[in-house]
């Protein structure tokens with residue numbers, strides 16, 4: 526069996542206390558990433574909307590232009606700061622997400638976009654949230670990202686030469702197991718979701734979704750939330766966590782700011798898949814319509 530994870534690696538999830546002050550969020554993110562890499566982390570993840578409040582009214586105000594790439598400092602301070610942080614810390618930096626503005630006038634669109642940088646500061650991948658968070662649970666929570674955001678249209682998988690492939694998606698994307706399954710079938714050892722669940726759905730589904738994606742695909746899963754702020758319009762669930770390929774929670778935070786650092790072990794995926802060998806037992810002859818088919822993805 527081929528090793529999906531070529532060598533053990535430490536993953537850090539930074540549950541950042543995000544504020545309305547973008548410059549502060551960026552410098553705070555820098556100090557937390559450096560703290561994580563001092564603990565040996567080589568892959569570091571920031572939360573969804575880590576440099577702005579989370580809410581449809583905030584997205585236009587905080588949006589940055591990313592294309593054509595590279596943007597200028599003025600067009601995207603976050604792009605430049607994340608690139609510098611990745612280089613200074615010498616890590617793969619999965620930069621949570623930021624609101625992105627693309628196009629002008631009637632053509633203008635906003636996206637919820639992840640930027641991922643490599644240890645020399647180069648941009649490795651972008652992922653625009655594919656499934657927008659539109660829900661309405663009477664008396665509990667109503668949220669409609671699609672009022673202001675447009676969806677992305679690809680599965681995002683990237684190859685980290687020393688370790689193997691990882692996949693990135695954003696928050697509500699986790700509810701659509703197809704993205705995860707496609708990424709795992711294409712060889713990802715780790716599925717990462719910067720995300721900001723809330724007090725209603727977080728309690729119900731956050732851990733369940735993380736463990737389900739790990740169990741279905743027998744890969745590592747990391748969910749990285751902002752810290753909870755009860756003064757903010759949107760109260761994030763927190764509980765950033767790492768789940769192993771056997772769907773066991775390796776570590777998780779509570780709702781406060783913090784860092785989770787976990788070692789992802791070479792050989793663990795193979796061990797789990799050997800014990801419960803669903804990978805070799807699929808019956809695509811019975812359900813050919815759910816095989817990967819024509820999927821738009823980027824490596």
Ligand SMILES: NC(=O)CCC(=O)C(=O)O
Pocket residue numbers: 573658695696697698700720721722723726727730
């Ligand atoms: N930011 C989000 O996409 C939130 C998703 C969420 O809370 C959920 O229940 O799903």
